[in-house]
Amino acid sequence: MTARNAALETIQRELTAIARRARATAAQMHPELSLVAYTILAHIEEQQGCRATDLAAHYLLDKSTVSRQVAALERLGLIERRVDPSDHRVQVLHLAPHGNEILTTARASRRETFEERLAAWDQGDLTRFADDLVRYNADAASHP
Amino acid sequence: MTARNAALETIQRELTAIARRARATAAQMHPELSLVAYTILAHIEEQQGCRATDLAAHYLLDKSTVSRQVAALERLGLIERRVDPSDHRVQVLHLAPHGNEILTTARASRRETFEERLAAWDQGDLTRFADDLVRYNADAASHP
């Protein structure tokens, strides 16, 4: 076993553990918000409005899945749909006021968790780790 | 926004992306093996046999969930159950020959994917990233 292979195995194993933990704690993020729902809200806010098709493409989900998630979020009053005036097939999704509140609360709660977890990391460690994660995800996106 | 908060947000976002990708590509790892199934096989091999309760505790799953997963793996002929002679409540799980083959194949395929993804990383980068992931997971485990 070379040092390179050892590192690759470790990375593989630890990333799997991260994925597993994300699933296990998904429901606990916010009483009213699943991980997918949170992700969708965050994406809508970040993009300042987007289409269901965009969400499906970005998160590698079937459009029917996104359609149902969006419908649920609308029923909860967290998002609004606005038909695109220039293309009536398209519905542009925006955050409703309540969605904005929930997202803010959930984000703060998440940040608090991360701050506790990473309290012992100094600024250099954090920045380096963040950079590595960005680099890894970019590589993963181009080698699916 | 402080530099520390920026790094925390990035880490949070990128880890979420990793979890999302893991879910999306779980089914494509091996035609016969879901991500959970692969994880269970790998854990059994690593521990050289383990109990269903161990799996449930380690992966934060309900024992009924593990029971069904294990039953499915047994039906596929990938694992064997051996009643512990010293405690007849316990079933020790072991890899069946076919399970060993499948695991070896899946692991090789996974490693290949990671090697491609991380081809541009030099040894220092890899080791550092692996160490950071281990450290992060340890922190996450102690701050649930």
Added chain:
DNA sequence: TCGGAAGAGTTGTAGAGTGCAACGATATCA
């Protein structure tokens, strides 16, 4: 020694999340 408590595992039930296929509505282009 016996009886209750605890642990391991299974099964019934219910719910969330997902993909595929078929569909209607709208838009685009030859």
Added chain:
DNA sequence: TGATATCGTTGCACTCTACAACTCTTCCGA
């Protein structure tokens, strides 16, 4: 105008999951 493509919804089936109730086995204290 008609063929084709895009956006979104709905019916259906399947997997994964947790909770609760149950059986079987073991352990421990009176």
